[in-house]
Amino acid sequence: MANSSKRVTAAVLIIGNEILSGRTQDTNLAYLAKKLNEYGIQIREARVVPDIEGEIVDAINALRARFDYVFTTGGIGPTHDDITAECIAKAFGVPLVINDEIAEILRRRPSPPEIMEARMRMARIPEGGGLIRNPFGPHGFYIDNVYVMAGIPRVMQAMIDALQGQLRRGETIQSRSVTAYLSEGQIAKRLGDIQAGYPHIDLGSYPFYRSDRYGTILVMRGSVEADLDIMLEQVKQMIVDFGETPADIERG
Amino acid sequence: MANSSKRVTAAVLIIGNEILSGRTQDTNLAYLAKKLNEYGIQIREARVVPDIEGEIVDAINALRARFDYVFTTGGIGPTHDDITAECIAKAFGVPLVINDEIAEILRRRPSPPEIMEARMRMARIPEGGGLIRNPFGPHGFYIDNVYVMAGIPRVMQAMIDALQGQLRRGETIQSRSVTAYLSEGQIAKRLGDIQAGYPHIDLGSYPFYRSDRYGTILVMRGSVEADLDIMLEQVKQMIVDFGETPADIERG
Numbered sequence: 001m002a003n004s005s006k007r008v009t010a011a012v013l014i015i016g017n018e019i020l021s022g023r024t025q026d027t028n029l030a031y032l033a034k035k036l037n038e039y040g041i042q043i044r045e046a047r048v049v050p051d052i053e054g055e056i057v058d059a060i061n062a063l064r065a066r067f068d069y070v071f072t073t074g075g076i077g078p079t080h081d082d083i084t085a086e087c088i089a090k091a092f093g094v095p096l097v098i099n100d101e102i103a104e105i106l107r108r109r110p111s112p113p114e115i116m117e118a119r120m121r122m123a124r125i126p127e128g129g130g131l132i133r134n135p136f137g138p139h140g141f142y143i144d145n146v147y148v149m150a151g152i153p154r155v156m157q158a159m160i161d162a163l164q165g166q167l168r169r170g171e172t173i174q175s176r177s178v179t180a181y182l183s184e185g186q187i188a189k190r191l192g193d194i195q196a197g198y199p200h201i202d203l204g205s206y207p208f209y210r211s212d213r214y215g216t217i218l219v220m221r222g223s224v225e226a227d228l229d230i231m232l233e234q235v236k237q238m239i240v241d242f243g244e245t246p247a248d249i250e251r252g
Numbered sequence: 253m254a255n256s257s258k259r260v261t262a263a264v265l266i267i268g269n270e271i272l273s274g275r276t277q278d279t280n281l282a283y284l285a286k287k288l289n290e291y292g293i294q295i296r297e298a299r300v301v302p303d304i305e306g307e308i309v310d311a312i313n314a315l316r317a318r319f320d321y322v323f324t325t326g327g328i329g330p331t332h333d334d335i336t337a338e339c340i341a342k343a344f345g346v347p348l349v350i351n352d353e354i355a356e357i358l359r360r361r362p363s364p365p366e367i368m369e370a371r372m373r374m375a376r377i378p379e380g381g382g383l384i385r386n387p388f389g390p391h392g393f394y395i396d397n398v399y400v401m402a403g404i405p406r407v408m409q410a411m412i413d414a415l416q417g418q419l420r421r422g423e424t425i426q427s428r429s430v431t432a433y434l435s436e437g438q439i440a441k442r443l444g445d446i447q448a449g450y451p452h453i454d455l456g457s458y459p460f461y462r463s464d465r466y467g468t469i470l471v472m473r474g475s476v477e478a479d480l481d482i483m484l485e486q487v488k489q490m491i492v493d494f495g496e497t498p499a500d501i502e503r504g
Contacts, residue, residue, distance in 0.1 A: 017456055020295045021425070021473060022285030024458070026278075029300070033274025043272045045307070046300040048281070051456075055297070077436050079457040080444035111437065118440035152459065173273070184329050185363065188370035192332035204269055204303075205331040206276070207404065221273060 006223070008170030010036055011063040012046040015056055015074040015084055016151055019048050028073045028156050035160050040169035041069060051075060056087035064091075064146050069167065071160075074151030076140065078118045084148060085141070089126035092143055096124040101131050102139055134158045171223040176232040179247040180239045181215040183207070190238045191218070198231055200224070217248075258475070260422030262288055263315040264298040267308055267326035267336055268403055271300050280325045280408055287412050292421035293321060303327060308339035316343075316398050321419065323412075326403030328392065330370045336400060337393070341378035344395055348376040353383050354391050386410045423475040428484040431500040432491045433467040435459070442490045443470070450483055452476070469500075 012032055018024040026048070033043050044067060049055040056075075063070045075084035089096045103123040111119060125131075125141040132140035132147065140149040140159045149159040180187060184207050195203040201222035208215055220231050236246040264284055270276040278300070285295050296319060301307040308327075315322045327336035341348045355375040363371060377383075377393040384392035384399065392401040392411045401411040432439060436459050447455040453474035460467055472483050488498040 017454055017473070018458060018471065019281070020285060020298065021289070021427075022282040022295075023427075023471065025282045029271070030274040030277045033272060037273070043274075044302060046272065048298040050296060051454075077457070077459060078440045079436050080440070080447050081454075081456050114441055115435075115437045119437040121440070154461075175273075175275075183367075184331050185367045185371040188330045188332070188373070189366055195332050202269055202303075202333075204333050205329070206270060207329060209404075209406075219270065219275065221269070 006171045008041045008069070008168050009044045009067045010041050010069040010071060011067045012043055013056075013059050013063060013070060013072040014046065014048040014151075015051065015072055016048070017050050017081075019074075020050055027153055028151070031153065031157065032071060032073075032160065035157075036071075037173055039164065039167055040172050041167060042170070042173060051081050051083060053083060053087050053090065056084065057091045060088060060091040060146060064144070068145060068170075070146045072146065072148050073156050076122065076138065076148060076150055078121045082121070085124055085126065088129075088143060088146060088148060091146075092126055092128070094127040094143075097127045098123050099125045099129070099131060099141070102141075105139065132159050133162045135162075173221050173223055174225055174228055175219060175221045175250075175252045176228045177217055177219045177248070177250045177252075178232065178235055178239070179215055179217050180235075180242075181213055181244050181247065182239065182242050183214055184216050186242060187216065187238060190241075191235075194231060194234050194238065197234075198222075198227055201227060201231055203231065203235075258423045260293045260321070260420050261296045261319045262293050262321040262323060263319045264295055265308075265311050265315060265322060265324040266298065266300040266403075267303065267324055268300075269302050269333075271326075272302055279405055280403070283405065283409065284323060284325075284412065287409075288323075289425055291416065291419055292424050293419060294422070294425060303333050303335060305335060305339050305342070308336065309343045312340060312343040312398060316396070320397060320422075322398045324398065324400050325408050328374065328390065328400060328402055330373045334373070337376055337378065340381075340395060340398060340400060343398075344378055344380075346379040346395075349379045350375050351377045351381070351383060351393070354393075357391065384411050385414045387414075425473050425475055426477055426480055427471060427473045427502075427504045428480045429469055429471045429500070429502045429504075430484065430487055430491070430498045431467055431469050432487075432494075432498065433465055433496050434491065434494050435466055436468050438494060439468065439490060442493075443487075446483060446486050446490065449486075450474075450479055453479060453483055455483065455487075 129143035149156045204219040206217045239246045378395045381393045381395035456471040458469045491498045
């Protein structure tokens with residue numbers, strides 16, 4: 001899986017104690033993975049870090065150097081535990097400044113001074129950054145290759161929708177999958193041989209147990225559709241050769 | 253959140269292309285977080301990496317140096333894409349060796365030579381490592397402070413159950429939570445003041461929108477129950493002061 005020039009890569013940084021404590025089940029990573037693949041961007045790493053400045057700064061700097069994009073979720077509200085904007089500014093070595101566009105949007109909803117002061121925290125973004133628009137409420141921001149979004153799924157989803165067409169587009173990865181009611185041990189050698197013939201396709205093998213039967217889901221992922229179809233035929237033939245019928249074939 | 257001597261820390265390393273592609277929704281992290289807290293261990297970071305040797309080796313070495321424990325999930329089956337054991341061995345600079353105990357268990361189920369050869373891949377663990385027993389099937393292993401488990405949730409769960417009592421025990425974190433039908437902007441200042449009085453308690457604020465109402469769940473997490481109860485009373489009083497009724501109070 002060499003990083004060809006056609007592949008645009010991303011990391012996701014999930015910020016929040018509530019994910020690490022198990023209180024909240026993250027669903028943003030899986031959503032982002034599918035959505036970003038539609039945009040021609042592949043997630044190559046994800047990290048979850050607590051609401052601690054040093055941890056967030058270090059993770060941002062490690063990831064933004066290695067991947068084309070970094071997408072963060074969480075920590076952009078008005079309360080004391082929302083420290084993402086400060087951390088991104090520190091990571092880039094720039095000050096936080098009031099973004100006039102966000103400030104104007106926040107001022108449109110009148111509030112008593114104390115509440116307005118808290119809400120105006122959300123107008124501060126790192127110097128040199130820009131706005132991620134969100135028609136449904138709070139806004140995100142970006143600076144260089146780092147895109148900073150909310151943690152609440154429906155708000156994050158509105159923000160990633162707003163980014164459509166604004167990001168560099170690479171290959172989209174297609175997939176084929178087929179279920180074999182065979183154990184991984186039975187098919188391991190044949191599967192390895194098939195994989196060896198197509199190093200640019202990822203052939204994944206995911207065992208399961210359901211309705212009292214053991215089986216394995218075989219998933220092929222790559223950008224060359226013709227090769228995916230040839231590999232799918234080889235995998236189907238393998239299943240037939242072991243005396244079973246290929247099931248649940250999916251193309252995506 | 254200083255790392256006191258009573259706190260035992262862990263990182264989780266989730267290994268698998270299927271998580272990064274969004275094909276599979278990870279649930280192991282949330283499960284492990286709750287279970288490890290019962291064991292007196294706190295997860296401080298999680299990473300998801302693809303089935304690529306260099307990525308896995310680097311992540312293992314970064315995490316095992318920083319945390320008391322590392323728990324990995326995924327990549328321990330018999331197929332070509334199961335490379336976790338090799339990667340852990342490389343990270344520790346030791347060879348893979350046949351573990352006699354695992355080999356004996358695998359030999360108990362008779363198989364044709366080709367299948368047995370594939371299954372025996374699962375008996376190879378890094379030299380110096382030991383077995384994580386699992387009554388329901390495949391086994392995991394550990395070496396030093398790294399614990400290597402399956403990706404399939406029910407198998408992983410059996411493995412982490414098997415580790416009960418074998419890990420160093422630190423503080424268990426308790427929590428209190430209460431719902432306020434108030435916006436984060438309204439309560440931000442008061443909440444910051446309450447947090448400032450108890451730096452050893454994490455006071456988290458999680459906004460939501462449901463049944464047509466906006467609200468915020470306030471979560472307190474710490475190891476001193478008496479302080480948690482005092483903070484809970486302060487947060488409840490704040491909600492009352494803003495004209496609302498504290499709802500859905502939970503202790504955990």
